[in-house]
Amino acid sequence: MxxxxxxxxxxxxxxxxxxxxxxxxxxxxxxxxxxxxxxxxxxxxxxxxxxxxxxxxxxxxxxxxxxxxxxxxxxxxxxxxxxxxxxxxxxxxxxxxxxxxxxxxxxxxxxxxxxxxxxxxxxxxxxxxxxxxxxxxxxxxxxxxxxxxxxxxxxxxxxxxxxxxxxxxxxxxxxxxxxxxxxxxxxxxxxxxxxxxxxxxxxxxxxxxxxxxxxxxxxxxxxxxxxxxxxxxxxxxxGRQVEDRFPKAVVAPGEMILEAEGLQNDRLKGVSLHVRAGEVVGIGGLMGAGRTEVGRAVYGLDRATGSLRLKGRNGENFSGLFHHPAEAIAHGVAMVPEDRKDEGLVLLASVKENLALPTLDRRARLGVIDQAEERRMVDGYVKTLQIKTATTEQPVRNLSGGNQQKVVFGKCLETKPRLLILDEPTRGVDVGAKVEIYQLINELAASGIGILLISSDLPELMGMSDRIYVMYEGRITGHFTGQSVTEEAFMRCATGGGQ
Incomplete structure (x- = not known):
């Protein structure tokens, strides 16, 4: 029984x-x-x-x-x-x-x-x-x-x-x-x-x-x-055959978008890396290695020493470090955070309110929001990202995990970034939605956006990255192309060994 x-x-x-x-x-x-x-x-x-x-x-x-x-x-x-x-x-x-x-x-x-x-x-x-x-x-x-x-x-x-x-x-x-x-x-x-x-x-x-x-x-x-x-x-x-779990598209890398040199704080020990336009650059390592901390330091969430050189949204050059995410966003950097519920969404707010929140100032005239323009923007992302929601007025907390993640993506994309930091973008997301997110990453890379992909999922890193940095205790211990990395080589670097 x-x-x-x-x-x-x-x-x-x-x-x-x-x-x-x-x-x-x-x-x-x-x-x-x-x-x-x-x-x-x-x-x-x-x-x-x-x-x-x-x-x-x-x-x-x-x-x-x-x-x-x-x-x-x-x-x-x-x-x-x-x-x-x-x-x-x-x-x-x-x-x-x-x-x-x-x-x-x-x-x-x-x-x-x-x-x-x-x-x-x-x-x-x-x-x-x-x-x-x-x-x-x-x-x-x-x-x-x-x-x-x-x-x-x-x-x-x-x-x-x-x-x-x-x-x-x-x-x-x-x-x-x-x-x-x-x-x-x-x-x-x-x-x-x-x-x-x-x-x-x-x-x-x-x-x-x-x-x-x-x-x-x-x-x-x-x-x-x-x-x-x-x-x-x-x-x-x-309900259909999924031919490729990691549908990686080949994009020729363009100009340098980000150069980080010697990022250091209590969790990072002199991290240096670079990202070109159209590149998907992975950051991997075991829990506590410092993966997330790299993204937070670049985005201005955590204080660090070192330097950044960034080619901004309108071609302007930035040198230094961001002291606040608003400063990073203004220079063309966006971040999908690891914890979408606590850091990426206002759960009690609607799909529309979440998508519109980061760029309210763009649709405001004398403090009044242009509602028609906002609806066009929101409807556009719901259609483009295939966000499954009964209505854009539905609270975002009622969406599935995959659709919540798409709302976070939409918020970031509306800021028109040159560099997009993705921290565990498919955690808690089903296989079908993962493939949709991977295809979105391909489209963003093809449009010239540089992508920093932070993930604890090694098959994801190997399947979607052009290059991979491996971290151990706040340091980069390995640097591979997506084609050359093996699980054995990755784990050797992730546990403190060399390349």
């Missing part, structure tokens, strides 16, 4: 039917991937399972009984626990406090928490996930990988029978990812079922037993992982 059966699940929101007779079944002790493009219905299905949303119709059975929960607390009491892509941790509190936050009952007497008992209990769960940190240590002192393991320990403290993991490896190093996979296998061996949601296709074949594909809110297929291929899964997801 399966642990979980979801049959003919339907869910509609105003103006859109999100789930259409969707089916999903998970066996006891299996690791089951849930796959689909952004907007396919994965998140909605999981929110129904955990009680965040109510289904319109359909049947759910869990552990042999009909399931009807009215919130995450009820779901957790039954053993259904979800680890979200964004950590649900309180950074100033200790590891032990985070593990039992909201579940302190067994450790209280007369309204007082018995701290030694709580700390000792948290230590047992930390041992289960192999995390050797003091339970009393504040969470904000931990690495991203350690925080992920605290989330797993927290789930185990709730006696999880079914663990839902949403993009759990998105910010992990290879070492941290392998450690997480080892823990997942151990949990599976103890009978815990795991639903694994990831857009990194290679990971599915490393850890999962089966995979279910949703498309446009409907169930498409379930496959044993050993009986399918990446190409088949991509085809099932998008």
């Amino acid at each position: 399966p642990l979980l059966e979801m049959r003919s699940i339907n869910k509609s929101f105003p103006g859109a039917k999100v789930l259409k007779d969707a089916d999903f079944t998970v066996e006891k002790g299996e690791i089951h991937a849930l796959l689909g493009e952004n907007g396919a219905g994965k998140s909605t299905l999981m929110k129904i399972l955990t009680g965040i949303y109510r289904k319109d119709s359909g049947d759910i059975r869990f552990d042999g009984k009909a399931l009807a929960v009215h919130g995450p607390r009820e779901a957790e009491a039954l053993g259904i626990v979800m680890i979200h892509q964004e950590f649900n941790l309180v950074p100033p509190l200790s590891v032990a406090e985070n593990i039992f936050l909201g579940n302190e009952g067994p450790f209280t007497r007369w309204g007082t928490i018995l701290w030694p008992a709580l700390v000792e209990a948290s230590r047992r769960f930390l041992d289960q996930v192999g995390l050797a940190v003091a339970p009393t240590r504040p969470v904000d002192e931990l690495s991203v990988g350690e925080k992920q393991l605290v989330e797993v320990a927290k789930a185990l403290s709730k006696e999880a029978k079914l663990l839902i993991m949403d993009e759990p490896t998105a910010a992990l190093t290879e070492t941290e990812k392998e450690k997480l996979f080892s823990i997942m296998r151990a949990l599976s061996g103890r009978g815990v079922s795991i639903i694994f949601i990831s857009h990194r296709m290679e990971e599915l074949f490393a850890i999962c037993d089966r995979v279910t594909v949703l498309r446009d809110g409907a169930y498409i297929a379930t496959r044993p992982i050993q009986e399918t291929t990446i190409d088949e899964l991509v085809s099932l997801m998008v």
Whole structure:
């Protein structure tokens, strides 16, 4: 008997039917991937399972009984626990406090928490996930990988029978990812079922037993992982054959756009690089190597010493360093940030407001916005970037991850950049939307824009870059052309070796 059966699940929101007779079944002790493009219905299905949303119709059975929960607390009491892509941790509190936050009952007497008992209990769960940190240590002192393991320990403290993991490896190093996979296998061996949601296709074949594909809110297929291929899964997801996951176009590089010399701060140790018009220049390395910090220093978000030489939007030359992003934008530099939700978008604002925000002054006359011109601009980007939205007045938080990322791209492109910095541009984006973003990168390069592509996804760097800089502990340790780099050479440089 399966642990979980979801049959003919339907869910509609105003103006859109999100789930259409969707089916999903998970066996006891299996690791089951849930796959689909952004907007396919994965998140909605999981929110129904955990009680965040109510289904319109359909049947759910869990552990042999009909399931009807009215919130995450009820779901957790039954053993259904979800680890979200964004950590649900309180950074100033200790590891032990985070593990039992909201579940302190067994450790209280007369309204007082018995701290030694709580700390000792948290230590047992930390041992289960192999995390050797003091339970009393504040969470904000931990690495991203350690925080992920605290989330797993927290789930185990709730006696999880079914663990839902949403993009759990998105910010992990290879070492941290392998450690997480080892823990997942151990949990599976103890009978815990795991639903694994990831857009990194290679990971599915490393850890999962089966995979279910949703498309446009409907169930498409379930496959044993050993009986399918990446190409088949991509085809099932998008409903068509995707010939090339990395459709790199060849563009002859033009004039020098950016020359950075000796960028240095507490994270960078004398970084020098250059980008020509029409070039896609990758920056790679392991977590903490300084990839993002290079983009932030060039864009004026982080203070640094060193120098920049930039050929600006109107052909003017800039020398020095930017002290604020507004200064960088004025000279033709734009940046798609790593964290689109916190740094790239105003989530409560509409699609239109987000697209228009960086260039309001261009459409204002005496403090009054030209609404007709703004509508033309916004409609143009929605059409050109194929942003899927019911209306431009829709809050951007309601869009899928891929469409949110397209809105961030549109904001940047409206500033008319000569240099575009892309920091993890496809993180949390499905395969179909990734290909659309790659094709957009090709078009931008062909138009003469220089692109700095910062990514933790090595296949992406190798597939889309003309040249790649590899970083280790704030330094550049390797420089390759896109054709000459190998995974072995990249990792040698990324771990401190030479070229």
